[in-house]
Amino acid sequence: MKETLQPGLETTAQFTVDADRITRHMGEDLGVYGTPALLRDIEHTCHELLQEYLDPGEDSVGTRIDLQHLAPTLEGVQVTIHASITGVDRRAVTFAVDVRDEYEDLARCTHGRFVVDRAKLKERLTAKAARVRDK
Numbered sequence: 001m002k003e004t005l006q007p008g009l010e011t012t013a014q015f016t017v018d019a020d021r022i023t024r025h026m027g028e029d030l031g032v033y034g035t036p037a038l039l040r041d042i043e044h045t046c047h048e049l050l051q052e053y054l055d056p057g058e059d060s061v062g063t064r065i066d067l068q069h070l071a072p073t074l075e076g077v078q079v080t081i082h083a084s085i086t087g088v089d090r091r092a093v094t095f096a097v098d099v100r101d102e103y104e105d106l107a108r109c110t111h112g113r114f115v116v117d118r119a120k121l122k123e124r125l126t127a128k129a130a131r132v133r134d135k
C-alpha cells in the first residue's frame with residue numbers, strides 16, 4: 001500500500017439505473033433498484049478508489065458492510081455514490097458511503113475492505129481447493 005492511502009480520500013460515481021439493477025420480485029410495475037445491486041455498486045466504487053493506492057500485486061476484498069437502504073428508486077434514474085475513506089488500520093480500510101438519486105437519499109453505508117497480496121491469496125485458495133477436492 002502506498003503511504004498516500006489516508007483517511008479523507010474520496011470518490012464519486014454516477015450512473016443511470018439500468019434493467020440489470022432492478023429487482024422485480026414484487027411485480028413488473030413495482031421494479032426498483034435492488035439492494036444486491038446497490039451493494040455491488042457500493043463495493044465497486046470503494047474498490048476502485050482503493051486501487052489507486054495499492055502497490056503492484058495487491059488488491060482488496062470486502063470484509064464488512066452495514067447498509068441502510070432508505071428509499072426506492074426506479075430504472076432510468078441517475079444515482080450518485082459518494083465514498084470516503086474514514087480509517088486505515090494496517091491493511092484494513094473503512095469507508096463511509098452515501099447514495100442518492102436526483103430526488104432523495106437512497107442509502108447510507110459503512111464498508112470495510114482488506115488489502116491482500118494476490119500471490120498469497122492464490123496460494124491460500126489453491127490449498128483450500130485441494131482440501132475441498134480431497135474431501
